[in-house]
Amino acid sequence: MTDSLVPVLEAQEKMDTDKMWVIWGPQHPFSHGLWTLKLKIDGEFIVDADPIVGYLHRGWEKETENRDYARIIPMTDRLCYCASMTYSHLYCMTVEKALGIDIPEKAKYIRIVADEVCRIQSHLMWLAAVGTDLGNLTVFLWAMREREYFLDLNVKLCGARMTTNYPRIGGVRNDTTPLFDRDILRTVERFEKAMWDIIYLIDDSSVFVSRMKGISYMTREQCANLGLTGPAMRGCGVDFDIRRDDPYDNYDKVNFEVPVLNKEKKVGDTYDRYMIRIEEMFQSCDIIKQAVQKINAIGKNAPYRLKTPTKVPAGTTFGRLEDPRGESIMYLVSDGTDKPWRLKVRSPIFTNVSCSKAMCDGIRIADVPAVLAQIDMCLGETDR
Amino acid sequence: MAWTYLDKYPKNLAKSLWIMKPVITVTKLFFKTMVHRPVTVLYPYEKEWVPDNYRGRPGLDFDKCVGCGMCARMCVTQAIKLIEVDDDNGNKVMRPQVNIGRCAFCGYCAEYCPLDAMTVTPEYELAEYTRYDLLYGPRRLKYDKTTEGMKVKLEVTLPSDVANGNPERRVCIFDIDKPELNDAKCIGCKKCAKSCPVSAITMVEKGVNDKGKPIIRPEFDNSKCISCKNCVDDCPKDALQIKEVL
Numbered sequence: 001m002t003d004s005l006v007p008v009l010e011a012q013e014k015m016d017t018d019k020m021w022v023i024w025g026p027q028h029p030f031s032h033g034l035w036t037l038k039l040k041i042d043g044e045f046i047v048d049a050d051p052i053v054g055y056l057h058r059g060w061e062k063e064t065e066n067r068d069y070a071r072i073i074p075m076t077d078r079l080c081y082c083a084s085m086t087y088s089h090l091y092c093m094t095v096e097k098a099l100g101i102d103i104p105e106k107a108k109y110i111r112i113v114a115d116e117v118c119r120i121q122s123h124l125m126w127l128a129a130v131g132t133d134l135g136n137l138t139v140f141l142w143a144m145r146e147r148e149y150f151l152d153l154n155v156k157l158c159g160a161r162m163t164t165n166y167p168r169i170g171g172v173r174n175d176t177t178p179l180f181d182r183d184i185l186r187t188v189e190r191f192e193k194a195m196w197d198i199i200y201l202i203d204d205s206s207v208f209v210s211r212m213k214g215i216s217y218m219t220r221e222q223c224a225n226l227g228l229t230g231p232a233m234r235g236c237g238v239d240f241d242i243r244r245d246d247p248y249d250n251y252d253k254v255n256f257e258v259p260v261l262n263k264e265k266k267v268g269d270t271y272d273r274y275m276i277r278i279e280e281m282f283q284s285c286d287i288i289k290q291a292v293q294k295i296n297a298i299g300k301n302a303p304y305r306l307k308t309p310t311k312v313p314a315g316t317t318f319g320r321l322e323d324p325r326g327e328s329i330m331y332l333v334s335d336g337t338d339k340p341w342r343l344k345v346r347s348p349i350f351t352n353v354s355c356s357k358a359m360c361d362g363i364r365i366a367d368v369p370a371v372l373a374q375i376d377m378c379l380g381e382t383d384r
Numbered sequence: 385m386a387w388t389y390l391d392k393y394p395k396n397l398a399k400s401l402w403i404m405k406p407v408i409t410v411t412k413l414f415f416k417t418m419v420h421r422p423v424t425v426l427y428p429y430e431k432e433w434v435p436d437n438y439r440g441r442p443g444l445d446f447d448k449c450v451g452c453g454m455c456a457r458m459c460v461t462q463a464i465k466l467i468e469v470d471d472d473n474g475n476k477v478m479r480p481q482v483n484i485g486r487c488a489f490c491g492y493c494a495e496y497c498p499l500d501a502m503t504v505t506p507e508y509e510l511a512e513y514t515r516y517d518l519l520y521g522p523r524r525l526k527y528d529k530t531t532e533g534m535k536v537k538l539e540v541t542l543p544s545d546v547a548n549g550n551p552e553r554r555v556c557i558f559d560i561d562k563p564e565l566n567d568a569k570c571i572g573c574k575k576c577a578k579s580c581p582v583s584a585i586t587m588v589e590k591g592v593n594d595k596g597k598p599i600i601r602p603e604f605d606n607s608k609c610i611s612c613k614n615c616v617d618d619c620p621k622d623a624l625q626i627k628e629v630l
Contacts, residue, residue: 074460074490145423159437165490203393204409282388301552303541309628
């Protein structure tokens, strides 16, 4: 009997135990947006990953070439609905650089306030997504509730919740509305207290911490080689923030700390990347408070919008700023007319998502949503 | 390091009361959330307050509008088209028609209206059953309760004013940017005078040329001109351009 089994066992040893490709997306509840993640799995473990983007490509960069400079600003809002303010800010900043003008002090501080409100609401949107990815619906609801207050601030400032269309070439669309400083300080103070409820829910619960801790380590060298930027990079121990290291628009006149974890320890897992974003929200609150004080000190009748020529002189310009998700870059090639010859956008997510292969290396399938939630996906700006 | 959150976390959960800590936290939060007001509103019956400058659908003051087409030119999605309608006296006039289905709610039409005829309105419930119903004609665009805040004004500070130590002066770009004629290029075709919506251009004879024919040149009445750039766009020889005051 044993003799008859020998050929069967031999065949079993030679049996094909190849790895299997599993495809997540493009329409999957876990993926935030339309993108595909191909995962090569060996049982429960992931050995290879391959992100595929491009389902949302709509020719954004080409379309800008047929519009005059002022009419591109509403389009920049549509790159990412969470970071609409920073993208319009970046575009206006780049064109101002090309024109060689210096915008009024008040406009700079208003832009800082608007940017930081945008950063907080973007991070809260991310926190809500993390909550649902880890199976905590309470975090989702509470984060969305807090986000509503910041969207209300957007409405008071510029009349729209998400597609703000607020910065203009040469300043901002309108002055701060009456009582805006009171409203924003109330909101920020309220948020600083209310945020702790959400933190207690996640950080004091060993369920969520143990799901995030110790998986998907990224080293500083990997971050540099793969082009990871933003809070995800700072969570891996790289101490770099454009707001501090290459300051734009009066960011050098406000005091804030760039959150980065202790470099001596081994950092760079999913939980570290989570913690950086939470701390960034508190730092943004500090920046808002200082900037509102500065706006009040400048006075009511100070200029907030300069008149700029419609035609931009020929040349190339490079602008960059710290987006909620990473480092956004716009590269403008102008040819002396009222339309750009080329406008290139460097989206932080496009490079961050290419790190998903390094992030997913060796983790289990069940951890994939927890790991990829830290990228804070936004496909509108990735595919453009 | 003045860190709010990173100073307290991460905590070593093994050293803390491992399972008791979450239980205490959840119990605390449970009692905290027992008593608070609802954060949502009963939507169709109650509505959120919106400020004056809230960007809902565009509104139009029919009598103020002159049909210059600045809104259609600035519209980012080409949702605005000028159509011919009868005004109160029975004359044919051009007025904007907005396709709400295309509208991006950016507020540019209100901002760039030289006469503040186009406004933003707080109306946001715009669902219709057919696509045709989404077309808002000039009469339908009317909004009764227009306030001053809805007329978004494009007020800028001139860089020259800032340099001269007068930074508090605000000007509207439609008051200062006026068309300018390049006399050598002009052929006197009168197209600019025909396209002007406020009849600010009159054609006048300025002597005769070598062949004995009259030289006709446009003359601008800057008090009437609203800087709508229609004459600049219609000029076949590019003889006109807006002179930007900076």
